[in-house]
Amino acid sequence: MTSAVDPKVPHTTTDVLIVGAGPVGLALAVQLRRNGIDVVVVDRRAERAPYAKAIGVSPRTLEIFDSMGIVRDALDSSITMRGQRVHVGDAPPQSMELTLPDSVPYRAIALPQYATERILADALTAHGGSITRGVEVTGFLDRDDTVTATLEGPHGRSTVSARYLAGCDGAHSLVRKTIGATFEGDAFPEEYMLADVEVDWNVPGGYGVRAMHLTDGVTDDLMVAIPLPHPTPGHKRYRISMLVPDELATRPAEGEVAHGLEGGHAPELHHVQAVLDRLAPEPTTASNMRWSSVFRISHRLVDRYSRGRVFLAGDAAHIHPPTGAQGMNTGIQDACNLAWKLALAVRGRAADGVLETYHLERHPVGEEVVGRTVRNAREGIGAGESDPAVAILREAQLLISYPDSPLVDGDGRRAPDARGLTQACSTVPLRAHDLLRHTAHTLFLWASSSDRAAEQELLARRVEEHYGDLVRCYVITSAADVDASGIVFVDGAGEFADEYGVRAGSGHVVRPDGYLGATLDPITFDTVTKYLSRTIA
Numbered sequence: 001m002t003s004a005v006d007p008k009v010p011h012t013t014t015d016v017l018i019v020g021a022g023p024v025g026l027a028l029a030v031q032l033r034r035n036g037i038d039v040v041v042v043d044r045r046a047e048r049a050p051y052a053k054a055i056g057v058s059p060r061t062l063e064i065f066d067s068m069g070i071v072r073d074a075l076d077s078s079i080t081m082r083g084q085r086v087h088v089g090d091a092p093p094q095s096m097e098l099t100l101p102d103s104v105p106y107r108a109i110a111l112p113q114y115a116t117e118r119i120l121a122d123a124l125t126a127h128g129g130s131i132t133r134g135v136e137v138t139g140f141l142d143r144d145d146t147v148t149a150t151l152e153g154p155h156g157r158s159t160v161s162a163r164y165l166a167g168c169d170g171a172h173s174l175v176r177k178t179i180g181a182t183f184e185g186d187a188f189p190e191e192y193m194l195a196d197v198e199v200d201w202n203v204p205g206g207y208g209v210r211a212m213h214l215t216d217g218v219t220d221d222l223m224v225a226i227p228l229p230h231p232t233p234g235h236k237r238y239r240i241s242m243l244v245p246d247e248l249a250t251r252p253a254e255g256e257v258a259h260g261l262e263g264g265h266a267p268e269l270h271h272v273q274a275v276l277d278r279l280a281p282e283p284t285t286a287s288n289m290r291w292s293s294v295f296r297i298s299h300r301l302v303d304r305y306s307r308g309r310v311f312l313a314g315d316a317a318h319i320h321p322p323t324g325a326q327g328m329n330t331g332i333q334d335a336c337n338l339a340w341k342l343a344l345a346v347r348g349r350a351a352d353g354v355l356e357t358y359h360l361e362r363h364p365v366g367e368e369v370v371g372r373t374v375r376n377a378r379e380g381i382g383a384g385e386s387d388p389a390v391a392i393l394r395e396a397q398l399l400i401s402y403p404d405s406p407l408v409d410g411d412g413r414r415a416p417d418a419r420g421l422t423q424a425c426s427t428v429p430l431r432a433h434d435l436l437r438h439t440a441h442t443l444f445l446w447a448s449s450s451d452r453a454a455e456q457e458l459l460a461r462r463v464e465e466h467y468g469d470l471v472r473c474y475v476i477t478s479a480a481d482v483d484a485s486g487i488v489f490v491d492g493a494g495e496f497a498d499e500y501g502v503r504a505g506s507g508h509v510v511r512p513d514g515y516l517g518a519t520l521d522p523i524t525f526d527t528v529t530k531y532l533s534r535t536i537a
Contacts, residue, residue: 005040005132005151010158014040015346017149017162019175021045021131023054023113024314024331025168026120030068031339033127035439037346040160041129042151044136048121051291052112052196052239055226056081056325060397060414062106064336067437067514071106073119078109079229082206086380087281089213096381098392103499105417105433108396110206110227112239113328137174140165142308164342165310168335171298173316179307185300185370188321188377191244193267195292196228198237199276201284205236210380211279223279240286241322242275244294267292297321299374301366305359311338318366321377324395326369333397333513334362340439340512344536349470351537353406361402402515407534409518415442415510416500420493421476424484432496433514435489440472441532442510445523446502447477456507456523457485463528470536476502511535 005012016032018025021043029041057065057074065071083097098108121131132153140149147165151158167175176183203209206227213221225238248265272286302317314331338358344350372394375383382391393399402412418432436442445460447453453475460473475488476496482488491497500508500519507523509531510516517535520527 004130005042005135005153005158005160012040012158012160014038014160014162015164016040016342017042017147017160017165018168019043019137019149019166020168020170020314020316021048021117021121021133022168022170022314023116023120023328024335025166026117026124026131027064027332028166028168028313028335028339029129030070030120030123030127031336031439032343033124033129034068035339035343035347037343039129040162041124041131042135042137042160043131043133046134048114048117050114051293052114052228054113054116054322054325054328055110055228055239056329057109057111057116058325058329058395058397059100059104059106059108060400061329061332062109063414063417063433063514064332066105066433068123069437070119070123073122074111074116075109077115077119077229078111079227080206081108081110081208081227082204084208084210084381085203085281087209087211087279093281095207098396099389100392100396100398103417103419103495104396104398105431108325110229112228115229116328137169140175140178140310142179142310145309147309163309163346166338166342167310167312167316168314168331169316171300171315171319173312175310176302176312176316179310179312181307181312182303183300184303185298185319187296187298191249191294191296192241193244193248193271193292193294194239194241195267195269195272195286196237196239196290197269197272197286198230198235198288199225199280199284199286200236201280201282203236203281209238209281211281213279221275221279223275240272240275241295242272245271245274248294250294265294267294297377299370301363301370305334305363305366306355311342311358313338317362318370320370320373323373323376324381326373326395326397329397330366330369333365333400336513337362343439344470349537351533351535354535357405357407361405361407364404365400407511407517408515409531410516412515412517415508415514415516418491418493418495418499420491420495421489422492423486423489425486429492430489432499435472435474436510436514438472439512440470441467441512441517441535443471443473443528444496444500444508444510445473445475446497446500446504446506446508447475447479447482448504450477450479450482452505453477453479453482453488457483457488459523459525459528460487462525466525466529467532467536471532
């Protein structure tokens with residue numbers, strides 16, 4: 001099988017064709033390759049875009065990167081987002097701190113999109129995949145058990161037949177248009193400009209700046225600066241978004257979705273400096289502009305995330321203001337939700353209806369994110385939230401859950417982390433999330449005594465024998481005098497018991513995407529297989 005389109009071969013066959021090699025398409029491709037699924041990834045761009053478009057990477061996405069084995073690469077290339085300083089006219093500045101509980105392993109980081117794409121592309125290569133660039137999908141047909149797509153590239157026309165197709169091709173998605181999905185919403189009347197520049201102000205490192213001027217309570221001038229990594233210590237680099245001056249205004253094409261980078265005249269350094277002179281919290285000079293563009297913002301949501309064997313993810317399914325860095329993160333989490341379900345389907349192990357749950361689970365998330373980011377763009381992050389701590393958790397995407405999913409018993413929340421897990425073979429304590437670095441379901445079996453731990457280990461071995469590589473099992477116990485088996489961990493800090501709300505003889509199923517599928521009490525071979533029959537055939 002192949003993982004690329006060979007220009008010398010007019011027809012290619014694969015398991016999943018992914019249209020678009022941005023962060024969402026690449027995340028989906030990496031997750032599928034980790035599952036051993038063959039993919040073809042195509043992108044009409046001849047090379048990776050050099051723009052620092054999406055910057056913020058949320059704590060939840062970093063947890064996903066951890067499970068994928070790439071979180072170290074992301075952290076090494078980033079800076080920590082510590083908070084935001086808000087300046088409104090001559091009023092004293094307000095500070096919003098991005099404070100999270102110690103039980104959350106990561107903090108938000110700033111990482112330019114091109115760096116995120118590089119890290120994901122390297123991971124795809126490491127897993128035996130590749131990207132075919134300079135090739136555009138011009139159409140496709142979904143018939144019977146195959147989706148056949150037509151591609152145009154520098155070597156002419158070719159076709160790809162795939163069992164499934166994923167449209168990760170952005171706000172102007174051809175895949176979305178081809179399946180006839182609606183994309184309802186509206187556009188912001190304001191037009192903005194972006195610039196990637198250095199500034200010499202004294203704002204503390206890791207803090208963003210939001211500065212506004214109000215007339216009669218209405219914002220009529222705005223600047224948002226997000227810090228970026230800089231290779232030289234002491235230098236400060238930001239991506240700054242500002243209202244566009246009349247001389248740079250553009251007009252979107254009739255009938256097109258007005259979202260993203262626009263053509264026309266790119267802002268020059270003096271345009272950025274003029275805004276800084278009006279709104280910067282202190283006198284400062286912009287320099288070394290790497291790139292700039294005019295851009296527009298829309299808020300839209302697709303009516304269906306899938307039709308037949310075709311799926312939509314990322315901006316192809318939802319677009320909204322960049323407030324709170326929700327867009328790319330939501331798209332990567334779309335990909336994470338879809339990947340394990342497609343992998344089961346390709347392997348012939350998906351229970352009936354599993355693929356339909358992609359829309360059922362992710363459409364409500366997209367709807368909430370679109371509504372919240374529109375509100376936050378108008379009123380500021382946390383608007384409408386009575387508890388600031390809850391607002392931060394929501395922006396960190398740690399409160400996403402799937403309580404109404406047919407694949408979930410319970411609230412379907414993110415599987416919590418827990419520190420201090422120890423075992424005889426290691427002197428280094430582990431975290432619960434360390435045990436999720438694989439592509440299978442995870443079964444945590446709780447034991448309150450050494451005798452019970454032995455019983456749970458027997459059950460774990462039986463479950464693993466039955467499901468093979470589709471389920472991994474671990475026994476977590478509060479008893480210190482347990483067998484030295486490699487799958488038995490002692491809850492030395494008591495955090496696992498607290499975070500998971502364990503009961504004697506209970507167990508927890510964690511889905512491959514890191515969400516709790518079920519709490520089983522009592523946990524037996526029958527209760528495990530009964531629950532997993534909803535997902536695994």
